[in-house]
Amino acid sequence: MNDGDELLTLAGAISMLSLISVGGFNAVLPEAHRLAVDVHGWMSEERFADLFAIAQAAPGPNLIMVTLLGFQVSGLAGAVVATLAILLPTSILAYIVSRTWTRFREARWRKAIQAGMIPVTVGLIAAAALVVALTVADSNWRLAAVTVGTAAVMVMTRAHPLIPLAVAGALGYAGAL
Amino acid sequence: MLDPDSAGRPPSPGVASLFFSFLRISVMGFGGVMPLARWMLVEKRGWLTPQEFNEAVALCQFLPGGNVVNLAVVIGNRFCGIAGAVVSVIGMMIAPCCIVLALAALYSRYGAVAGVTETLHGVSAAGAGLVAGMAFKMALAMKGEWAALGAALVVFVAVGIFRVPLLTAVVILSPLTIAYAWRRVR
Numbered sequence: 001m002n003d004g005d006e007l008l009t010l011a012g013a014i015s016m017l018s019l020i021s022v023g024g025f026n027a028v029l030p031e032a033h034r035l036a037v038d039v040h041g042w043m044s045e046e047r048f049a050d051l052f053a054i055a056q057a058a059p060g061p062n063l064i065m066v067t068l069l070g071f072q073v074s075g076l077a078g079a080v081v082a083t084l085a086i087l088l089p090t091s092i093l094a095y096i097v098s099r100t101w102t103r104f105r106e107a108r109w110r111k112a113i114q115a116g117m118i119p120v121t122v123g124l125i126a127a128a129a130l131v132v133a134l135t136v137a138d139s140n141w142r143l144a145a146v147t148v149g150t151a152a153v154m155v156m157t158r159a160h161p162l163i164p165l166a167v168a169g170a171l172g173y174a175g176a177l
Numbered sequence: 178m179l180d181p182d183s184a185g186r187p188p189s190p191g192v193a194s195l196f197f198s199f200l201r202i203s204v205m206g207f208g209g210v211m212p213l214a215r216w217m218l219v220e221k222r223g224w225l226t227p228q229e230f231n232e233a234v235a236l237c238q239f240l241p242g243g244n245v246v247n248l249a250v251v252i253g254n255r256f257c258g259i260a261g262a263v264v265s266v267i268g269m270m271i272a273p274c275c276i277v278l279a280l281a282a283l284y285s286r287y288g289a290v291a292g293v294t295e296t297l298h299g300v301s302a303a304g305a306g307l308v309a310g311m312a313f314k315m316a317l318a319m320k321g322e323w324a325a326l327g328a329a330l331v332v333f334v335a336v337g338i339f340r341v342p343l344l345t346a347v348v349i350l351s352p353l354t355i356a357y358a359w360r361r362v363r
Contacts, residue, residue, distance in 0.1 A: 018241065018242060019241050020241060021241045021242055021243070022239070022240070022241045022344065022347075023238070023343045023344070023347075024238075024242075024243055024244050025243055027343060027344075050284070051281070054277065054280050054281050054284055055277055056297065056301075057280060057293065057297055058273055058276045058277040058280050059203060059204050059205060059206050059207050059210075059272075059273055059276065060203045060204070060206055060210060060269070060270070060272065060273025060274075060276070060277070061203070061206070061210055061243045061245050061246055061269065061270070061273065062243070063242075063243040063246070064270070064273045064274055064277045065277075067274045067277055067278065068277055068278070068281050071278060071281065079274070079278060083270065083274055086242075086243075087242075087246060087266060087270065089242075090240065090241050090242025090243070090246070090247065091242065091246060091247070091250050091262070091266055093240060093241065093242070094237070094240050094242060094246075094247040094250040094251060095250050095254055095259065095262055097236070097240060098236070098250060098251045098254050098255070099254065101236060102255075108359070108362055108363060109359075111358070111362040112355050112356075112358040112359035112362050113355050113358075114232055114235065114236070114358075115325070115354075115355075115358035115361070115362060116351055116354035116355030116356070116357065116358040116359075117235035117236065117238070117239050117351060117354070117355070118231050118232065118235045118319065118325065119319070119325040119326070119327075119328035119329040119332065119354050120235075120238075120328065120329070120332050120346075120347060120350055120351045120354055121231070121234055121235040121238045121239075121315075122231070122312055122315045122316055122319070122329040122332075123328070123329040123330065123331065123332025123333040123335075123336065124238065124332055124333075124336060124343065124346070124347075125211070125234075125238075125308060125311065125312040125315065126309065126312035126313075126316075126329070126332075126333040126337060127332065127333050127335075127336035127337030127338075128308060128337075129305050129306075129308035129309035129311075129312055129337075130309070130333070130337040130338070131336075131337060131340075132208075132301070132304070132305040132308065133302070133305035133306070133309065136298065136301045136302045136305055137302060143298060143299070143302040144302070146299060146302040146303055146306065147302045147303070147305045147306040147309065148306065149306065150302070150303040150305075150306025150307055150309075150310065151306040151307075151309040151310040151313065152310070153306075153310070154212070154306065154307055154309075154310025154311065154313075154314070155310045155313050155314060158216075158220045160216070161205065161212055161213050161216050161307050162205050164303045164306065164307065165205075165207050165208070165300055165303045165304065165307070167303070168299035168300055168302055168303035169207075169296045169297075169299050169300045169303075170296075170299070171299050172295040172296045172297070172298050172299025172300065173292050173295060173296040173299070175295060177295065177298060177299050177302070
């Protein structure tokens with residue numbers, strides 16, 4: 001397979017992934033794994049896990065793992081193609097929906113859908129926080145305390161969110177957690 | 178409402194301001210960008226009220242794609258049209274993409290570095306706390322709407338505690354919350 005074909009395959013696979021990623025990139029992580037390891041054989045199981053860990057360590061949206069995936073497949077060109085493929089389809093969709101949404105802001109159906117989505121969203125975000133907190137803490141009470149403490153600081157103050165992140169990172173580095 | 182309303186609020190951002198705000202959010206977003214986005218948009222800049230943030234995030238959560246990327250599109254479009262949407266997404270992605278590639282290069286040269294795993298555990302725990310705090314603040318913005326708060330609690334228990342798959346929960350519960358809202362709005 002020549003480079004052009006490979007980039008095209010990459011773009012196709014990633015943009016499909018993008019369009020089914022309702023609930024964010026983590027919702028399609030198993031599918032990304034299936035595509036990269038089983039279907040296209042772009043990398044080994046271990047390499048996929050490594051790339052996931054590196055993406056977790058970097059700041060930014062967690063879909064940047066796709067940038068690494070693309071880089072693994074065909075270098076810098078692959079990284080650019082994969083990143084655009086994960087961003088463009090859903091961003092265009094979000095743009096169209098958001099314009100439609102503004103145009104119909106007085107419509108009853110629009111108000112009902114908007115009002116109905118909010119409680120589901122808030123519940124999902126709270127659930128995500130719990131699931132991640134339990135996975136991270138894994139019966140380590142100090143890590144659980146960091147999570148609870150951070151949440152309390154965020155609720156009670158308007159402190160910069162980087163402060164608890166930096167403190168927790170420093171505590172972790174120092175071996176206190 | 179997802180539309181601008183000029184009464185008693187800071188001036189609307191221009192494209193440069195959008196770009197640099199999303200850039201700043203993205204490089205600070207360890208363990209989740211959304212809490213940083215709320216802090217920037219609602220608490221620091223005052224571009225959105227807490228209710229407007231809830232509405233924007235709800236829309237983004239229900240669309241496919243990265244929620245914060247969708248948020249960049251929606252907020253960018255709201256203030257500066259398509260140019261705003263484009264610069265906001267670029268602002269959100271450019272730095273993390275470069276950083277992650279640099280990290281991958283370092284990793285393949287040096288392998289795991291001592292202390293990194295431990296640091297990341299601390300950061301991840303705090304990141305979960307940021308998300309939890311944000312969820313609480315989003316619930317505060319729904320004050321008095323007891324039915325909606327109850328529905329949020331049901332979703333939280335179903336997905337967070339009983340681990341009902343996300344799509345199942347959304348498909349079953351959102352028609353109910355939307356039907357309830359339909360009877361109340363006009």
